[in-house]
Amino acid sequence: MIDLSKIKKRSTADIAKRIVQDIPDGACVNLGIGQPMTISNYLPEDREILLHSENGLLGMGPLATGDEIDEELVNAGKQPVTMLPGASICHHADSFVMIRGGHLDICVLGAFQVSVRGDIANWRTGDPMAIPAVGGAMDLALGAKKLFVMMEHLTKSGQSKLVQECSYPLTALAAVDCIYTDLATIEVTPSGLRAVDWVDELSFEDLLEISGVPLMNARQ
Amino acid sequence: MIQKIMPSVVEALRDIADGSTILISGFGGAGLPIFLLDALHDQGAKGLTLVSNNAGNSGIGISKLIGAGRVKKMVCSFPRQPESGAFDDLYRVGKIELELVPQGTLAERIRAGGAGIGGFYTPTGFGTELAKGKDVREIDGVNHIFEKAIKADYALIKADKGDRWGNLTYHGTGRNFGPIMATAALCTIAQVNQVVELGTLDPENIVTPGIFVERIVKVGTSS
Numbered sequence: 335m336i337d338l339s340k341i342k343k344r345s346t347a348d349i350a351k352r353i354v355q356d357i358p359d360g361a362c363v364n365l366g367i368g369q370p371m372t373i374s375n376y377l378p379e380d381r382e383i384l385l386h387s388e389n390g391l392l393g394m395g396p397l398a399t400g401d402e403i404d405e406e407l408v409n410a411g412k413q414p415v416t417m418l419p420g421a422s423i424c425h426h427a428d429s430f431v432m433i434r435g436g437h438l439d440i441c442v443l444g445a446f447q448v449s450v451r452g453d454i455a456n457w458r459t460g461d462p463m464a465i466p467a468v469g470g471a472m473d474l475a476l477g478a479k480k481l482f483v484m485m486e487h488l489t490k491s492g493q494s495k496l497v498q499e500c501s502y503p504l505t506a507l508a509a510v511d512c513i514y515t516d517l518a519t520i521e522v523t524p525s526g527l528r529a530v531d532w533v534d535e536l537s538f539e540d541l542l543e544i545s546g547v548p549l550m551n552a553r554q
Numbered sequence: 555m556i557q558k559i560m561p562s563v564v565e566a567l568r569d570i571a572d573g574s575t576i577l578i579s580g581f582g583g584a585g586l587p588i589f590l591l592d593a594l595h596d597q598g599a600k601g602l603t604l605v606s607n608n609a610g611n612s613g614i615g616i617s618k619l620i621g622a623g624r625v626k627k628m629v630c631s632f633p634r635q636p637e638s639g640a641f642d643d644l645y646r647v648g649k650i651e652l653e654l655v656p657q658g659t660l661a662e663r664i665r666a667g668g669a670g671i672g673g674f675y676t677p678t679g680f681g682t683e684l685a686k687g688k689d690v691r692e693i694d695g696v697n698h699i700f701e702k703a704i705k706a707d708y709a710l711i712k713a714d715k716g717d718r719w720g721n722l723t724y725h726g727t728g729r730n731f732g733p734i735m736a737t738a739a740l741c742t743i744a745q746v747n748q749v750v751e752l753g754t755l756d757p758e759n760i761v762t763p764g765i766f767v768e769r770i771v772k773v774g775t776s777s
Contacts, residue, residue, distance in 0.1 A: 505682065
């Protein structure tokens with residue numbers, strides 16, 4: 335087995351910057367709560383990218399500070415935010431019309447597991463003491479034209495989060511288009527997972543072994 | 555003459571009976587009608603079914619009602635919040651019922667309720683544990699599940715400005731569930747920051763036309 339402690343992994347910032355490469359000018363994007371939200375720090379100024387917040391804001395700006403803070407103007411994580419010139423506010427049903435009606439170009443979510451067919455599990459682990467909470471995850475996973483997943487490649491105990499079948503409760507079936515991890519970028523294709531790029535110190539064979547699921551090699 | 559302005563929150567909520575189903579606007583604290591929730595706590599109605607995105611936190615608002623044992627059932631998308639203790643405690647010992655609904659499905663069920671639609675088919679949730687027991691139908695090659703509309707006895711919402719006909723405008727993302735909840739209740743009660751003279755609100759900018767609102771009450775700015 336590869337000693338992963340010796341491998342230089344992609345940091346959260348590295349993964350965010352990698353994802354930004356795949357967000358085109360003019361895209362309307364929803365960034366999930368947690369790690370995906372950090373992507374907003376790396377959006378290039380030469381591309382107009384509209385951020386959507388599912389509580390009813392399109393054209394969201396950076397987090398509000400000081401006098402900008404208005405407790406009635408928040409993002410999906412309930413943090414006060416600003417609006418860009420051209421921003422619009424809508425009610426919740428219209429906001430989810432944007433999501434469920436296929437109007438958003440890209441959504442980026444975190445995940446516990448992604449299967450080889452692009453099934454995603456990201457809302458609960460099945461812990462009976464945990465309070466179940468789904469929020470907009472199921473709507474976003476299916477509604478956006480493209481679903482990107484941003485996650486660690488392995489769990490804390492070293493299990494691959496790429497799986498044949500999700501063992502955690504599902505969020506959506508066959509929804510994921512591309513997975514960005516601290517080790518690799520992996521596309522979900524009709525014929526299975528396809529590794530697009532991965533960290534320098536790993537060979538494709540290493541990645542295959544670590545991932546524990548069949549992968550195609552886009553570099554061949 | 556139409557006069558929907560109520561003299562106080564107490565008057566506005568007086569007739570809410572035990573066992574009522576109540577829609578409550580808000581996404582976290584934004585758009586949460588905190589003065590109406592405090593008044594509902596003092597009013598005493600119990601055995602309530604509350605429909606809201608969250609299940610309250612920090613012992614205020616919905617959390618205060620739950621902590622006082624007045625809520626039989628929560629219909630929401632995201633009960634788990636920092637300091638959502640009141641809900642968490644009762645849920646773990648089976649003392650409060652939870653109907654967990656994906657956020658967009660929650661919004662659309664309320665919208666359908668307000669629009670006189672019995673329900674709708676959506677792909678959201680298909681193949682997940684939230685689809686259990688729901689009718690499945692393939693439409694244009696995509697599996698959908700049936701979701702029933704939500705209607706309620708009351709809606710408690712927060713708006714920014716209101717007039718005596720019940721016309722409302724909102725502020726920021728505090729708008730969230732207010733406009734759709736107003737349509738789906740037999741009696742919609744709005745707390746507003748400001749009551750304005752009829753004709754002051756620009757008709758082009760009125761978000762909730764007064765037909766959807768029964769009572770308006772002015773409150774102080776919430777903190």
